Amino acid sequence: MSGSLTSTQTATLDKVTGNWKLPINSNALQIGQPLNVTATAFDVTGNTTTITRSYQVLADKDAPSITISSHHADETVLKTGFLLQGNVTDDTAVSTVQLSVAQEGGNVLVTPKNLTPTPAGNWAYALPNGILSQDSKITVTLTATDTSGKQSTSTLALNVAGAHEENRQLLSRTTFGITDALLQEVTQLGTTAFLEQQLNPTTLDDSVFAARMANSNPATLAEFQTATLQRMIGSRRQLQEVMTWFWDNHFNTDFRKTGNKLLYELAENDVFRANALGNFRNLLGASAKSPAMLYYLDSVKNVKANANENYAREILELHTVGVDGGYTQKEVDTLAEVFTGWQVQNDRFFFNAAQHNSVAKVFWGNAIPAGGVDEGERVLDILARHPATANYLCSKLVTYFVSDQPVNSLQARCADTFLAQASAPDQIAQVLRVILTSPEFYATENINSKVKTPLEFVTASVRATHAQGTYADLPAAVKRMGMDLYQYPLPTGYSDTGDDWVSSAALQERVRFVNLLANARSGATYLNTATLFSLQQAVTAESIASDLLNWTIGGYYAELEWQTALEVLNAEGAFNPNASNAEARIRETVGTVLSYPEFNYQ
Known part of the structure; x- marks a missing residue:
């Protein structure tokens, strides 16, 4: 050893591990x-090996410097937990960093925890749910010690608010998947203002997405299915897309x-989007005259000499009053006669007077002149304003947005609004406002209680991870999970209740999909992990796991799931965002978190 003095000393050797120290x-x-x-090392026969290293001697003048970048003094945080992060530096080297949390009054919530900063000094700690x-005050204390024993302490006072589960x-219920940007938007605007924007979609600037779709002219069913998913994933007018579906x-x-004939499906989809939050009578009329419906339920075969009752039965049972709406076979028969002659010509609705049974009729007590x-x-x-229609449609809307179980009080208020606003151009928007601002909607038992359909699961996965591409492979993924868009053979449409989507095979397909998605670096749908966490400046294992869990399942995860995410990130040593294995560790963690059971719920 040579410096200001030259000396030779004997190091202490651990003969088991081979480690030495001096x-x-x-x-x-x-x-x-x-x-x-x-x-210089000597073996028992006298052989030697020598290695030399040079070091610069520095004076340790200062204690470590601690910064907390994620929060400022007296900021409000949520009781469901939050992520603390910052940086620590020293003029020599940091030996330890410890964090503790205490409640006002001295109650210790987090005993001192040793943090592991990255080589650049970045640290993070996630306070779990x-x-x-609620309504308490806490103090976060960080203590850093350098290699010579110099120590510094930084404290941060925070206010704890109720969880913004609403x-x-x-x-989760009004979009096709939560994103980090939407979480920030609804936090800034509040739920009321955010909902009003969604209920009035023309007030939302969707020009960026519209420009991307400007050249979208589907020529095949597969292209139309892809365009549908592109709208669900990319449009800012999320509630409009939810209601279009x-x-x-x-x-x-x-x-x-x-x-x-794709033309029929395209036209039908366009009119549903235009009237998604509008008036039900317009929707009902558009469906009744849609060539897609006229062919599907055999209205084109409904002629004067041989009335076909397929459409008459389904418009009652499925489109308006419901199977328990009080109608009888007599109403079905009369309705079939009413719709004789409703046919298609030149790919448009055509009323064929020669095939219409033009005689006076009585439908459900209502005189229908010839x-x-x-x-x-x-x-x-008559059907659009029938109380049974209001009740049936509201039961479906409450099931879709609130709970798989009946919520009779909300259904009744919804039906009242449906009938009272029967002439309003924004009838459906007003009905949804009743549902989406109700106490029942925000009731604890209804939060995070509905199983995502395959369509919702796929779109939520893509939106949460900012997956990019054309999404041309997504229709096949949705189909493998049980939903073949625009090709469901039964007039009931796909189920909105979880019991129809939960099975071991279905869940295995979901796990397969998210792991393929997480590891896709190119192709029709892929992840760019370089930008996935960059906006949040997440560079530690804790910050990456916290962000990912927040975007996907919020506070609805267990300690085991938190630890599992960290273990995956740290599987090959402490996570280093600049290491060659960082991308692989992030991708595996994304697949792991999206495979958690909680992500199947919304």
Whole structure:
């Protein structure tokens, strides 16, 4: 060893591990001068190996410097937990960093925890759900010690607010998947203002997405399915897209039975989107005259000499009053006669007067004078304003947005609004406002209680991870999980209740999908992990796990799931964002978290 002094000393050797150590006395060191250390090892036969290293001797003048970048003094945090992060530096080297949390009054919530900063000094700690109390004050204390024993302490006072579960509830039910940007938006605006924007979609600037879709002209069913998913994933007008799908499923048709004419499905989808939050009578009329529906339920075969009752039965049972709406076979028979002559010509609705049974009729106690297409229009007016229709549609909407179990009080208020606003151009928006601002909607038992359908699971996975691409492979993924878009053969449409989507095979397919997604570096749908966490400046294992869990399942995870995410990130040693294995560790963690059972719920 050479520096200000030259000496030879014997190191202490652990013969089991081969590790050795040698304390260097301060007398051998001189600030600003190099220190050359030469180590020589001898084996039992006298063979030697020598290695030399040079070091610069520095003076340890200052204690470590601690910064907390994630929060400022007296900021409000949520009782469901939050992520603390910052940086620690020293003029020599940091030996330890400890964090503790205490509640006002001295109650210790987190005993001192040793943190492991990255090589750049970044640190993070996630306070889990279950340890903070609403309306309390807490103090976070960070203590850093350098290698010479110098120590510094930084404290941060924070206020704890109630969990904003209502934010997640509103987003999970009114969008096709929560994103970090939407969480920030609803937090800034509040649930009321956010909902009003979604209920009035033309007030939302969606020009960026519209520009991306400007050249989208689907020519095949696969292209139309892809375009549908692109809208669900990319549009800012999320509630409009949610309701577009609701009506498309409510007035279900099967592409294969309509002669494989994509024009019919495209036209139907456009009119459902235009009226998604509008008036039900317009939706009902558009469906009744849609070539897709006219072919699907055999209205084109409904002629004067041989009335076909398929559409008459389904418009009652599935589109309006419901199977328990109080109608009888007599109403079905009369309705079939009313709709004779409703056919298709030149790919458009065509009323064939020669095939219409133009005689006076009585439908459900209502006189229908002999006429033409006006007979059907009169019946549609009656059905659109029928109390049973209000009750049936509200039962479906409450099931879709609130709970798989009946919520009778909310259903009744919804039905009252449906009937009171029967002439309003924004009838459906007003009905949804009743549902989405109700106490029942935000009731504890209804939060995070609905199982995502395959469609919702796929879109939520893509949105949460900011997956990019054309999404041309997603329709096949949704189909493998049980939903073949626009090709469901039954007029009921796909189920909105969880019991129809939960099975071991279905869940295995979901796990398969998210792991393929997480590891996709190119192709139709892929992840760019370089930008996934960059906006949040997440560079530690704790910050990455916290962000990912927040975007996907919020506070609904157990300690085991938190630890599992960290273990995956740290599987090959402490996670280092600059290491060659960082991307692989992040991708595996994304797949792991999206495979958690809680992500199947919304």
